[in-house]
Amino acid sequence: MSNSSDSKHFNFYLASGSPRRKELLTQLGYQFNIVVPNIEEQKQINESPVDYVKRLSREKAQAGVKLISSMAEASELPVLGADTIVVVDDQVLEKPNDYADCLRMLQALSDRQHQVMTSVTVATSIEHHTKVVITDVWFKSLTEQEIETYWQTGEPCDKAGGYGIQGIGGRFVSRIDGSFHAVMGLPLYETDELLNRYI
Numbered sequence: 001m002s003n004s005s006d007s008k009h010f011n012f013y014l015a016s017g018s019p020r021r022k023e024l025l026t027q028l029g030y031q032f033n034i035v036v037p038n039i040e041e042q043k044q045i046n047e048s049p050v051d052y053v054k055r056l057s058r059e060k061a062q063a064g065v066k067l068i069s070s071m072a073e074a075s076e077l078p079v080l081g082a083d084t085i086v087v088v089d090d091q092v093l094e095k096p097n098d099y100a101d102c103l104r105m106l107q108a109l110s111d112r113q114h115q116v117m118t119s120v121t122v123a124t125s126i127e128h129h130t131k132v133v134i135t136d137v138w139f140k141s142l143t144e145q146e147i148e149t150y151w152q153t154g155e156p157c158d159k160a161g162g163y164g165i166q167g168i169g170g171r172f173v174s175r176i177d178g179s180f181h182a183v184m185g186l187p188l189y190e191t192d193e194l195l196n197r198y199i
Helices: 018-028 049-068 100-110 145-150 168-172 180-184 187-197
Strands: 012-015 032-035 077-089 091-093 113-123 128-139 173-178
Touching: 012 018, 012 049, 018 077, 018 180, 032 049, 049 077, 049 113, 049 128, 077 100, 077 187, 091 100, 113 145, 113 180, 128 180, 145 168, 145 173, 168 173, 168 187
Parallel strands: 012 032, 012 077
Antiparallel strands: 077 091, 077 113, 113 128, 128 173
């Protein structure tokens, strides 16, 4: 567990180890602490992509609430959980297992549109609120050589769908319709609205 700043005063917990989410919350001027719950990210049979990403963000936030419940001074603080998935043809693309998996994903995204769904939940021991932001993303046509070169950078390894729009993978994106920051992993407007309910 670590503070996001040198100050001991923080208003909520972020249930994520993502450096991108930490960076975006810091950009909004928030002071927060971090917990990293261990949640299994496995889509259930017949679960829609939207329901899946909503469930993951909710479970992360609620698991964070349980983690801090033993700390009396923090037990009433809200916890923010978030999850981002990439969806093409109603299929969820998780983080790639290896190069072959990444190649399959990026070839599926090549020269077409897909959706990035980011769900944000703020939870306490009493209640929770969730918002989902869906962004349409278009990729240029990718060659296998481009994908292999990208894989060798190491960037795709921990990214849903095998790419990061804020990094080298941004060169593949021809346009987006929606929230750039949601594709990064945390929609600023919606997250700010949720947190303002509690702090």
